[in-house]
Each structure stands twice: as structure tokens, then as C-alpha cells.
Amino acid sequence: MAPAAAASPAAQPTPPSLSLPPSQFARLQPHAYLLAHLSPPTTSNHPSIRANGRAPTQFRVTSANTGSLTHTNGSAVVRVGETAAVCGVRAELLHTADIASWSVTQPSTGSANKRRKLVDPTLKASETAGDGDDEESSDKDESHIEDLNLLVPNLSLSTGCAPGFIPGAPPSALAQSLSQQILSLLHSTRLVRADDLRIWYQPPNLGPEDLERHNESEQMDVDAEAEGEKNREIKAFWVLYIDVMIISLAGNPFDAAWASVLAALRDTKLPKAWWDIDNETVVCSDAVSDARKLSLRGMPVASSFCVFEADAAAGWRAVILPDAEEERKIAEDNRRGAQRRWILADPDGYEEGLSQERACIVVDKEQGGNGKTVVVKMEKNGGWAIDGRELRQLVDVSSQRWDHIRQILEQC
Amino acid sequence: MADRKRINGPPSGTKPPVFASSTKASGRPQRQRQPNDLRKLFLKTGLIPSASGSAYLEFEPSASLSAARSSPQSLIPPSSALKLACTVHGPKPLPRSATFSPNLVLTTHVKYAPFAARTRKGHIRDSSERDLGVHLETALRGVIVAERWPKSGLDITITILEAEDDRWWGDTPDSHDAPWGMMNVLAGCITAASAAIADARIDCIDLVTGGVAALVSDQTAEGEASSPKLMLDTDPAEHKAILSACVVAYMPSRDEITELWLKGDSSSVSLEKGDSRSGHDALIDGAVDAARGAHTVLAEAVRESAARHSGLPVDAATT
Numbered sequence: 001m002a003p004a005a006a007a008s009p010a011a012q013p014t015p016p017s018l019s020l021p022p023s024q025f026a027r028l029q030p031h032a033y034l035l036a037h038l039s040p041p042t043t044s045n046h047p048s049i050r051a052n053g054r055a056p057t058q059f060r061v062t063s064a065n066t067g068s069l070t071h072t073n074g075s076a077v078v079r080v081g082e083t084a085a086v087c088g089v090r091a092e093l094l095h096t097a098d099i100a101s102w103s104v105t106q107p108s109t110g111s112a113n114k115r116r117k118l119v120d121p122t123l124k125a126s127e128t129a130g131d132g133d134d135e136e137s138s139d140k141d142e143s144h145i146e147d148l149n150l151l152v153p154n155l156s157l158s159t160g161c162a163p164g165f166i167p168g169a170p171p172s173a174l175a176q177s178l179s180q181q182i183l184s185l186l187h188s189t190r191l192v193r194a195d196d197l198r199i200w201y202q203p204p205n206l207g208p209e210d211l212e213r214h215n216e217s218e219q220m221d222v223d224a225e226a227e228g229e230k231n232r233e234i235k236a237f238w239v240l241y242i243d244v245m246i247i248s249l250a251g252n253p254f255d256a257a258w259a260s261v262l263a264a265l266r267d268t269k270l271p272k273a274w275w276d277i278d279n280e281t282v283v284c285s286d287a288v289s290d291a292r293k294l295s296l297r298g299m300p301v302a303s304s305f306c307v308f309e310a311d312a313a314a315g316w317r318a319v320i321l322p323d324a325e326e327e328r329k330i331a332e333d334n335r336r337g338a339q340r341r342w343i344l345a346d347p348d349g350y351e352e353g354l355s356q357e358r359a360c361i362v363v364d365k366e367q368g369g370n371g372k373t374v375v376v377k378m379e380k381n382g383g384w385a386i387d388g389r390e391l392r393q394l395v396d397v398s399s400q401r402w403d404h405i406r407q408i409l410e411q412c
Numbered sequence: 413m414a415d416r417k418r419i420n421g422p423p424s425g426t427k428p429p430v431f432a433s434s435t436k437a438s439g440r441p442q443r444q445r446q447p448n449d450l451r452k453l454f455l456k457t458g459l460i461p462s463a464s465g466s467a468y469l470e471f472e473p474s475a476s477l478s479a480a481r482s483s484p485q486s487l488i489p490p491s492s493a494l495k496l497a498c499t500v501h502g503p504k505p506l507p508r509s510a511t512f513s514p515n516l517v518l519t520t521h522v523k524y525a526p527f528a529a530r531t532r533k534g535h536i537r538d539s540s541e542r543d544l545g546v547h548l549e550t551a552l553r554g555v556i557v558a559e560r561w562p563k564s565g566l567d568i569t570i571t572i573l574e575a576e577d578d579r580w581w582g583d584t585p586d587s588h589d590a591p592w593g594m595m596n597v598l599a600g601c602i603t604a605a606s607a608a609i610a611d612a613r614i615d616c617i618d619l620v621t622g623g624v625a626a627l628v629s630d631q632t633a634e635g636e637a638s639s640p641k642l643m644l645d646t647d648p649a650e651h652k653a654i655l656s657a658c659v660v661a662y663m664p665s666r667d668e669i670t671e672l673w674l675k676g677d678s679s680s681v682s683l684e685k686g687d688s689r690s691g692h693d694a695l696i697d698g699a700v701d702a703a704r705g706a707h708t709v710l711a712e713a714v715r716e717s718a719a720r721h722s723g724l725p726v727d728a729a730t731t
Contacts, residue, residue, distance in 0.1 A: 069574055070477065070492040072527045082461050086573060088527030092426035099424060152421040154535065159523070160499030160569030162462045167521040167569045168537060170417045179419050239426045243526040245571060247497050248460040271429060271487050283432040288484040349462065 026051065031312045031354055038342050039310065048339070052348055057397050059303070059346040062405065064259065064412045066267040073240075074268030076412075078260040081348060082250035087242065087260035089268045093199075093282050094237045099148065144194040144237070146187055153182040153242040155257055161249040162349075178254055182244070182261060185362065189300045189376050192240070192265065196294050199236040199282055201275035235275040236282045240268070251349035254360060258302040263409055268294050298364040300376045301405045303398040306347040307357035307385045310340040341385050345397060357383030359391070361398045369406060373399040418535055428531065431488060440580050441476030441490045443643070443650040448698075450645045450705040451493075455603065457611040457717040465500035465612025467713070469604040471576075471596075474647055488581060491649035492530075494596060495574040498604040500612040503564035510565075515558035517565045520549040522601060528575045529593075540591060544598055547673060551602045551622070551661035554670035557615040566614065570601050577649045590675050592626070592648040595659040598673065599624045602661045603706050611717040618663035619714060620670060621706040625698030626657035627678055627691060642683065642694050644702040658695040662703035672696065 026033045033051060040046035049055060060081030069075035072088040079085075096102045145151055157175040158167045165172055171179070186192065242264065244257045272290035276283045285291075330340045343359075344351055362377040375395060380386055386394070414420050445451070452472035460466035473481065473493040480490050503516060510517070522544040524533045537545075552568070576593035579585070599622030606620045626646040629639070630653075640655055648654060656676025660669050678691030687694065 069495070069527060070489040071530055071574065075527070084459070086525070088525065090527050090532060092421075092428050092532070094422050094424070094426045099422070149420070149422050152419055154418050154526070156525075156535070158569075159497070159571040160463060160466075160501065160521075160567070161460065163501045163504075167523065167567070176417055183419055239421050241421065241526065241532065245525050245573070247571065248462065248466075250462055269487070271431070273429065276432075281430065284429040284487075286431040286433050286487045288487055291487055 026350070030350065034308060034351065034354055035310055035312075038308065039339060048342075050344060051350065056342050057345045059401060059404070060348070062259070062408055064263050064408050066263050066412045072264075073270060074264045074266070076260045076263035076267060078256050078263060080252065080256040080259070080346065082248055083246070083252060083256045084248040085244055085246050085253070085256040085260040087244045087257070087264040089264045090241045090243075091238045091268070091270055092241065093273070094148065094150070094239045095282065096234055096236060145190075145192065145197070148237060150194070150197050150237055150239050151183065151186050151192060151242065152239060153179055153186060153244065153261065155179045155182065155244040155246065155253075157246050157249065157253075159245050159247055161246045174253075178257060181254060182242070182257060185258065185300070185302075185377060186242075186261075189297070189362070189364070191262075191296050191298070191300065193295060193297065196270065196292075197238040197240070198234050199238070199273045199275065200232055201235040201277075202232045205231075236273070238270055238273075240265075249349070251347050251352045252304050255302050255304050255346065258300075258362075259405060259409075262299065262301070263412065265294055265296060266299075266409060270294065298366075298374075299402075299406060299409070300362045300364040301398070301402045302360060302362045302377075303394075303401045304346060305359045305361075305386075305394055305397075306344050306351060306355035307359075307383060308342045308344055308351065308355050309383075309385070343386065343390060343394065345401075355382075357381070357385050359386050359394060361391075361394055363395060363398045363402050365399065365402055369403065373402070415535065433486075440582065440652070441474060441647075441650050443647070444475040445645075447641060447643045448701065450702060451647075453603070453706060453709045455607055455709050455713040457607050457713050458720055459497070460499050463499040463501055463608075463612075465608040465610070465614070467498045467604045467607035467611060468496070469498070469600050469607075470495045471600065474650065491580075491647055492574055492577055494572075494576050494600045496570055496572045496597075496600055496604055498568065498570045498601070498608045500566065500568050500605075500608045500614070502566035502612070503561040503614065504566075506563055506565045512563065514562045516556060516561040518549055518553055518556065518558070518568070519565060520545045520552070520568045520570075520605075522548060522570045522572065524572045524575060528572045530577060530581060540594060544594065544601065547598050547671060548601050548605060551598075551620060551671035552605055552609070554661075554668075555606070555616045555618060555620045555663065556609065557617060560615055568605050568608070570605065572597060572601075576647065580649045580652075583652075590654075590657075592646075592654050592657055592675075595624050595657050595673065595675065596646075596648070598622060599659050599702075599706075602671070603710055607710055607713045607717070610714045613721065618666050618668075619707065619710055620661050620663050621703045621710050622659060622661050623699045623702030623704070623706060624657060624659045625695050625702055626651075627655045627676075627695060629653050629655060640683065640691075642698050644698050644705075656691065656695060658699045660696065660699040660703055662700050662707075664704055664707050669696075669700070 037051045038048050062080045064076060064078045066076045069088050073091045074089040077086050155175050155178045157165045157172055158169060160167055242261055244260055246253055269291040271284040273282050273284040333340050359380040364374045364376050365371055366374060454470040457467045459468050471493040474491050476490040477493060506517060522541050523537060524541060526533050576596040578591050578593040602620060602622030609616060625642060625644050627640045628643050628651040630651055656678035658674040661671035662669050678695055683694055
């Protein structure tokens with residue numbers, strides 16, 4: 001094959017006959033250029049390194065900054081190398097009266113509530129003492145957030161971040177798919193607790209004896225919580241508009257976008273809100289001391305990888321089944337010490353253009369980093385190179401990345 | 413019809429939160445600067461490597477805003493400071509379908525981020541954003557030497573991450589009301605776009621900068637309206653009533669104006685004693701002065717960009 005032949009003369013690091021500067025050569029022969037970096041000749045003592053100077057499993061320098069935007073409830077700027085994402089979270093109110101199906105679906109959940117209440121007295125202590133992560137409440141959580149669209153992430157690439165995206169045009173396929181990936185990851189990780197988004201109303205219990213007991217002090221809801229939870233009702237929800245603007249795109253937008261969403265949600269403060277019965281609306285307190293942060297479930301961190309094949313025509317093969325002949329050759333090469341494919345972490349725009357196969361792994365660690373690693377999402381497409389063994393290694397790399405990202409997010 | 417290419421919120425729509433406190437405890441932020449004192453600018457070029465030229469511009473937060481940042485009391489920000497990113501793509505060949513053009517075809521695009529302003533902005537450009545784009549285009553068209561690039565296009569995209577307020581949040585809209593914040597945004601857009609064009613190394617006849625001046629009548633402590641004063645680089649949140657405002661795009665070395673946008677009624681305004689200029693003249697002079705002030709920052713940013721292109725060591729230029 002021609003590309004393979006082209007790759008071998010390029011394997012010399014800088015042949016004296018080559019009068020082109022490296023940047024020109026990178027443009028003319030991108031595949032050969034990257035290959036020459038990754039597989040230096042055995043005679044030279046150059047290490048195998050990517051064209052951007054990183055080791056294969058090395059991520060780009062990441063930095064994060066939160067809370068710099070004035071008109072948001074929470075905001076973050078995350079830079080991963082030269083990719084920059086700005087995320088702003090804004091909370092608005094959704095009254096249950098405005099939800100068309102609310103009064104229809106409510107009785108059913110109400111009965112579920114009642115059923116729960118019958119078993120509750122025994123469970124109550126453990127439930128309130130625990131972190132509220134029990135099965136039943138989480139079921140309800142998901143249904144509210146998902147059914148009512150309480151989380152609205154949108155990612156915009158039409159900010160002039162890269163030449164290909166026309167500003168003003170409807171979102172490109174990439175922007176749409178990234179928005180959907182963020183949404184599905186928000187739902188599947190159950191990062192935001194629905195309980196944080198609910199605004200409850202406890203009607204005052206105006207029974208004669210209660211009236212005497214409570215009318216002088218305003219401690220009604222403290223007591224009432226214990227005795228009469230049955231007429232407590234949800235009056236409104238917070239809806240979080242999570243807007244991500246990719247300001248600069250140089251490969252791997254998903255990791256940067258997700259990190260910015262995570263950092264912005266960690267920064268988000270919701271004002272204290274209550275139902276005002278006289279005006280029949282929800283009002284909020286503007287005091288910062290009343291506002292509370294979201295309590296997120298864990299901290300899932302995304303890491304993306306791509307596979308670079310030494311055979312430039314790998315993308316042309318009809319990939320239906322792994323070619324036994326090909327696999328045998330690669331295995332043989334590996335034994336001889338000549339690597340034929342590389343898994344590159346956090347690919348930049350140049351490397352993304354040269355690879356077919358992608359993998360994205362989202363991991364979290366239990367108990368704030370001390371527990372075991374949990375794979376939250378694993379996605380892989382475009383080829384056969386990453387198999388079970390490699391995936392296991394990638395999960396290890398991702399869990400190291402998790403530690404690193406946690407450090408960055410905790411500092412900002 | 414719902415936008416099917418984006419993720420939409422609840423179909424019934426949502427309402428911004430209403431705050432209960434009617435105290436407005438902090439009161440209107442006060443201008444701490446002298447009338448002819450400008451806010452500091454942060455301008456940096458070359459932050460977006462995939463673009464041929466780029467710039468990021470940020471205004472210094474006002475005293476009240478930085479106080480609110482360091483020790484937050486209220487969730488309602490007292491004012492806001494402009495933050496925007498500008499990218500230039502091109503010159504690049506025009507699409508095949510385009511008609512022949514002997515000059516560079518300039519396209520400007522200004523978009524607010526959804527979280528840029530006090531009320532949430534939509535994803536599709538509204539009329540004020542298109543308006544800003546047109547103003548920016550007129551400001552820049554006179555600067556670029558367009559004959560050098562026949563049959564080519566130049567795209568300038570500005571993303572506003574945080575915009576200026578049109579008035580103090582506690583004020584209700586009144587007769588003096590107009591989108592004053594837009595004028596500050598335009599001035600910032602012009603300066604940033606000028607830096608980005610220079611960063612893309614596109615030939616210009618001069619470095620154009622934007623400047624804003626306004627005639628304001630502030631109430632004194634006794635509650636009586638004083639005679640209108642000329643202020644440079646006004647933050648609309650800091651003033652009770654802006655009578656008229658003006659934004660110019662100005663080229664200092666040629667002493668030319670490529671864009672002039674004046675709003676409000678300044679003809680009947682009499683300035684302080686000893687100033688025989690008409691309101692119009694005073695406003696335009698003030699805006700030009702403001703643009704001259706921004707020019708020093710711009711020149712520094714362009715110098716830094718040139719040093720980066722020529723491979724010299726870059727020392728951070730912040731003013």
C-alpha cells in the first residue's frame with residue numbers, strides 16, 4: 001500500500017534532504033508525521049512520543065476557574081490545553097400549575113407516597129440519617145428530572161471556535177450530539193438530586209389545638225415535618241439551564257465541556273425559595289446566607305481516547321470482523337517490539353483527524369476518592385483495536401485522571 | 413414550534429426567580445471614578461489557536477461589583493462588567509455560489525451567550541444582536557484595506573459572555589430608558605475586533621477603537637437633579653438618568669471616525685458654565701477621548717501579538 005510505503009522514509013526523524021519545516025510537513029503528510037514521532041527508528045534514542053510532545057497516556061494541562069460570570073447561579077471556565085469551554089448555569093422556576101400533566105400524575109405519586117408512609121415509621125430514622133440515597137427516593141428523583149426536563153444542557157460551537165462552524169447557523173451535528181451526550185450523562189449519573197430542585201409547600205395545619213400551639217411562634221414547619229407530612233406538596237421546581245460555550249476548539253470537546261458542566265454545577269447556588277400563599281407565586285430570598293449549594297452525587301470525570309493505527313489505510317478496511325490475518329501480524333509485530341497502534345489519551349484536533357476509533361470512559365470514585373473506582377459510562381466506536389485488556393488499562397488511566405481533575409476542581 | 417436541534421426546557425416555559433426583598437439594601441452603585449476617568453481594560457490576543465486572529469476583552473469590574481464579589485451579601489449582582497471573545501477567520505475564498513467581489517467581504521456576527529445578561533437570552537440572534545453586528549461592520553469596513561483581498565471573505569465572530577446592564581436593576585424602565593448597555597458592548601466589540609484583525613495580520617489603515625461618552629443627570633443627595641454632566645465610559649447601572657449617549661469608532665492617527673451612534677436627546681442640553689459646546693459636540697468629543705484611552709491598551713496588545721508572531725519572547729501586557 002502506498003501510505004505504508006510513504007511512512008517508512010518519514011521514519012527518520014529529520015532527513016537532511018527534507019527542506020520543509022516540520023509544521024509544513026505536518027500539514028502535507030499528517031499521518032506519516034505522527035507515525036514518525038510515535039515510532040522512531042530503533043537506532044536513534046528518541047523516545048516514542050506524540051507530535052505534540054506528550055506521552056501516549058498523558059493528558060493536556062488542565063485548568064479551571066469558577067464563579068467569574070456575574071449573571072449566573074454557577075459558572076466555570078475549563079481549559080484543557082487549547083480547548084476552552086465556558087459553562088454558565090442559570091436557574092429558573094417551573095410552577096407545577098404550569099405543568100400540563102401534573103394534576104393527572106400527582107394522585108398516583110401521592111398514593112405511592114402514602115404507601116411509603118405506611119412502612120415509613122421504621123425506615124424513617126435511617127432514611128433521614130442516611131444520605132438519602134436509598135432506592136425508592138432515587139427512583140422518584142430520576143422520574144422528575146427526566147420527565148419534566150429540569151436539566152437543560154445546550155452546547156454551542158458557533159462561537160467562532162474553529163473555522164468549520166458557521167456562526168448563526170443552526171447547531172451542527174457535533175454540537176447536537178455533544179449536547180445530547182451531556183444530557184444523557186447528567187441523567188444516567190443522577191448527578192443532580194431532584195430533591196435540591198423541589199420547592200415544597202407545607203400548608204399550615206389550622207386545626208383548633210394546633211392554632212393555639214403555634215400562632216405565636218413561627219416554628220410550625222419544624223414541628224409539622226414530624227407529624228403531618230401528608231399534605232406537604234411540591235409547588236415548583238428549579239429548572240437548570242446549563243449552557244456551554246466552546247470558546248476555542250482544539251480537539252476533545254467532550255472532556256472539556258463535561259468538566260466545565262461539573263465545575264459549574266459544583267459552584268451553583270440556588271436561592272432559598274418558598275411558596276407565597278397570598279400572591280400564589282414562588283418568591284426567593286436574595287441573601288447569600290440563605291442560598292444553598294447543590295449537593296451532587298459523586299464527581300464523574302470523563303476521559304477520551306483515540307486509536308492511531310500505523311497502517312494509514314486502516315480506516316478504509318471494511319470493518320466487519322477483525323481480520324484474523326491482520327491481528328496475527330500485529331501480534332507478531334508486538335512480539336518483535338514494533339508497535340503498530342497507539343492509544344492516545346486526550347487527543348488534540350490533529351490526532352482526532354487521523355484516527356477512526358474513539359473511546360470515552362467516565363469514571364467516579366466512591367467515598368470521595370478513597371473507595372473503589374466505578375465506571376459510569378463506557379463508550380467506544382469506530383474500530384476493533386481496544387479490547388477488554390486495553391479497556392481495563394484505560395479505566396486505570398481514567399481513574400488517575402479522576403484524581404487529577406478532583407485536585408483541580410477542589411482548588412478552584 | 414420548538415427548536416428540534418437543541419434541548420428545550422419544559423414545554424410550558426419557566427419564569428425567572430422573583431426576589432422578595434424590597435429593601436435594595438445596597439442601593440444604586442456609585443461611580444467612584446472621575447468623570448473623565450476610564451475603566452481599566454484587559455485585552456489579550458491569540459487565545460484561540462485555530463482562528464487566524466482572536467482577542468479577549470474584559471472590563472474592570474466596578475467598585476461595587478468587586479466588593480460584592482469579595483464579600484457576597486446578595487444574590488443580585490449590583491452591576492456587571494463586559495467580557496467578550498472575538499475570533500477572526502480568514503481571509504478565505506468565498507464559496508463558489510457567491511458572486512464575484514473585487515473586495516474583501518466582511519461578515520460580522522455578534523451573539524450573546526444565554527447567560528450573558530440579566531434576563532436569559534435565546535439561542536437565535538435577536539434584533540439587537542443583529543443591530544450590533546451591523547454597527548460593528550460599518551465600524552470595521554472603513555479600516556480594513558479591502559482591495560488587497562479580492563474574492564475573499566472574512567468572518568468576525570464575537571461571543572459576549574457577560575454584557576453591561578441597561579440600567580440599575582432596581583429601576584423601573586422609564587422615559588429616559590434605552591438599551592444603554594448595548595453602546596458599551598459595541599465599544600468593546602470594536603476594540604476587541606480591531607485587536608483580533610491585527611492579530612490575524614490583515615492590513616488596516618489604522619487601529620480603530622471604540623469609546624463611549626454620556627450626558628447624565630444624577631440626583632444629588634438632596635434629591636434635586638443637577639445640570640447634566642459629561643461622563644466618559646459610563647456604566648449605566650451607576651446612573652439614575654442617562655440623557656443621551658454616544659459611541660464612536662475612532663482612528664487616532666488619522667483623526668477619523670468610522671462609526672458614530674448617538675442616542676437620546678442632547679440638543680437641548682446646556683452644559684456647565686464656560687463650556688459653549690453644544691451637547692452633540694461635547695458628547696462626540698467625549699467619546700473620542702474615551703476611544704483614545706482605549707487605544708493605548710490596544711496598541712500594547714497588538715505589540716504583544718506581533719512579538720508572538722515573530723517568535724520573540726512575549727511578556728504579558730495587561731494594563
